[in-house]
Amino acid sequence: MGEATETFYGVIRRQGITRRSFHKFCSLTATSLGLGSLAASQIANALETKPRVPVIWMHGLECTCCSESFIRSAHPLFKDVVLSMISLDYDAPIMAAAGHQAEAILEETRAKYKGQYVLAVEGNPPLNEGGMFCIDGGKPFVEKLRAMAEDSMAIIAWGTCASWGCVQAAKPNPTQATPIDKVITNKPIIKVPGCPPIAEVMTALVTFITTFGKLPELDRQGRPKMFYSQRIHDKCYRRPHFDAGQFVEEWDDESARQGYCLYKMGCKGPTTYNACSAVRWNDGVSFPIQSGHGCFGCSEDGFWDKGSFYDRLTTIKQFGIEANADQIGMAAAGAVGLAVAAHAAITAAKRLTGKRGRVAQEE
């Protein structure tokens, strides 16, 4: 187990990195967090004096795409985060220790850094059958999660699994997979949704916590405001086509070749809070819309259950048939329209016969 009390600066110097490079890193991080020029020296100071934050990284029901994303971070580099900035004391897929050795680290961290370590959770616990659908170290994952959460400082809910439930919680959710904030209610939880979250968002968040020793400002849903306060739509480079009314109608039409807005192809950019259109992916190379495909809305609650990814209007299943709001609305309005017409016809017929009756009586 690494010595968690060592500072970031101590580690980085030991690795043969020059002080100049260290300051370069601080400037870059300050820039990517949008903090301004003074913050670079604050970051440097913090990393020189503060002990590294111990992090326990646990995996529940998940696909490890969050970890896959995390290790591809460019600013800062994943290796800098894991080997230098934080003291990543437990992360089953990438740690050297295994079996009882690995499990011992959990107990040790709990005892030694009570209330000081950050618990990062990838995936979520299934609650059905006493949590038996996810066994980790011989115990249901939910028990392990509850135990480690008890003494943690804060919890990072990595990805849509931990934040909202994701695919394993999609209907009918047979294992009763449950997002972290529904299981742990007495700790601050930061949701970092996305399937997976953007690598730079993940590492920048870790950098923020280690630098300032506190959690970033969160929005109503518990997501860090600095990355989740705007929709894909708000910063989309295709937005001018949306405002102009220029839409792709089919995947291979002229509009698609022109790179028009994918609104009518079911793009969920207007309802999705994430940083893709600003930060982009793979060191800023691209993001789905730039590659010509609409946004899935993967960082939103229950995105698997909102019908086809290619529909503008969500199908509504509560009516027993799959129909969208327009189909249901038109059917209802049509039925009422027919009823009105029939009612009017009967009214007219009754008036006519009534008049005839009266005329006959008078005669």
Added chain:
Amino acid sequence: MDKSPQALTATVAVDPVRSASSERGVVYVYEAPVRLWHWINAAAILVLGLSGYFIGNGIPTIPGKTGDNFLFGYIRFVHFIAGYVLTLGFLLRIYWAVVGNPHAKQIFYVPIWRKSYWREVWHEIRWYAFVAAEPKKYAAHNPLAQLAMFFMFTLATAFMIVTGFALYAQGTGNDSWQYRLFGWVFSIRPNSQDVRTGHHLGLWMIVTFALIHIYTAVREDIVSRQSIVSSIIFGEREFRD
């Protein structure tokens, strides 16, 4: 004295002096602010419904340079303006329900506690089902109309205002007053796609309401021997027999 619209109506209908003195009874029902509101509100709903349908489904692609066009932006702009008109109108209408005449309160409640109310609703259902031979006379809305007004118009409009401003807040941002006032909608439905679906269903609820509303108004004007359509223009209800 019971000041409820029904009670007033009853007095009107059976007042022997009135019917003796003149063949035609006339009651002042819709005060000027209510009439003005009704027509502004109707216009706002028409604009909102049309622009909203296009916003929900998109429009056929506009040819030409992107920089020269802003049609979808204008459609959304018109939707937002009409939304503000509808909302301000609705708030002023609530104010008028407080200070206006008893009829002005009618669309904001259903007297579910009153047994006679349900009896009269039943009578109206029978009248519309061609079972009852004669309609009862009411100065303002009949009990069945009041029920429909409350659920299909008043509640539906309130729902549209709340969800509409919540969705609008997504554009104005998390620091806007719209988000502070209506952001709670996303605590109930975190995925705003659900809110959009609900808002869209609301459109069809109001379309359905408009169909019934216009049909029954015209029909009662002809069949029930009382003025309906001219009442919301000139304010007075005339009983023609």
